[in-house]
Amino acid sequence: MDGIEAAIAAGFTPLKINVVVMRGVNDDEILDFVGWARDRPINIRFIEYMPFPDNHWSTGGLMPYAQMRALIQTKYELIPMVGAANDVGKDFKIAGHEGAVSFVTSMTESFCGGCNRLRVTADGNIKSCLFQPAELSLRDAMRAGAPDVEIERLITSAVLGKQAAHPPMEELMSVKNRNMIEIGG
Numbered sequence: 587m588d589g590i591e592a593a594i595a596a597g598f599t600p601l602k603i604n605v606v607v608m609r610g611v612n613d614d615e616i617l618d619f620v621g622w623a624r625d626r627p628i629n630i631r632f633i634e635y636m637p638f639p640d641n642h643w644s645t646g647g648l649m650p651y652a653q654m655r656a657l658i659q660t661k662y663e664l665i666p667m668v669g670a671a672n673d674v675g676k677d678f679k680i681a682g683h684e685g686a687v688s689f690v691t692s693m694t695e696s697f698c699g700g701c702n703r704l705r706v707t708a709d710g711n712i713k714s715c716l717f718q719p720a721e722l723s724l725r726d727a728m729r730a731g732a733p734d735v736e737i738e739r740l741i742t743s744a745v746l747g748k749q750a751a752h753p754p755m756e757e758l759m760s761v762k763n764r765n766m767i768e769i770g771g
């Protein structure tokens with residue numbers, strides 16, 4: 587908490603605070619988080635719980651976006667904001683608040699069609715989708731002396747391999763993938 591206040595004081599605003607909501611674990615804190623944004627330039631980003639290896643996934647732990655939003659609206663007025671085509675969150679101002687809230691609805695209202703994300707892992711692999719196990723090693727190619735044109739070809743091929751949408755939740759539960767903490771968010 588001190589670190590967050592220090593980041594705001596240092597001018598890192600608006601500051602994004604990611605909250606992965608897990609039913610029975612922290613869903614009772616949703617309204618507290620929204621209240622925290624009253625006098626702070628923070629963007630609370632409520633993220634639906636997603637299945638990854640070793641993250642104790644259970645379907646019952648998922649709190650859908652619609653339920654999070656309905657809960658917040660019992661106490662606060664949410665005003666939709668118009669975002670960019672590639673935004674991953676649904677963004678809302680909160681009436682009377684300096685801060686805002688967003689919802690990352692990966693499981694119940696996925697947004698893969700507009701996704702422009704590419705990730706490079708700490709060990710040098712390009713990963714074109716959080717939920718696709720396929721990766722290409724840019725590190726190995728570079729260490730082998732591959733010219734820029736070859737690196738570009740690898741990146742292009744990763745982009746072209748991006749699927750239109752991630753598989754349904756039931757299939758994701760059994761996908762052999764990196765853990766989220768190894769991907770980096």
Ligand code: SF4
Pocket residue numbers: 696697698699701702703714715716717718749751752
């Ligand atoms: S394409 Fe993959 S990384 Fe992009 S939004 Fe869909 S699941 Fe997430």
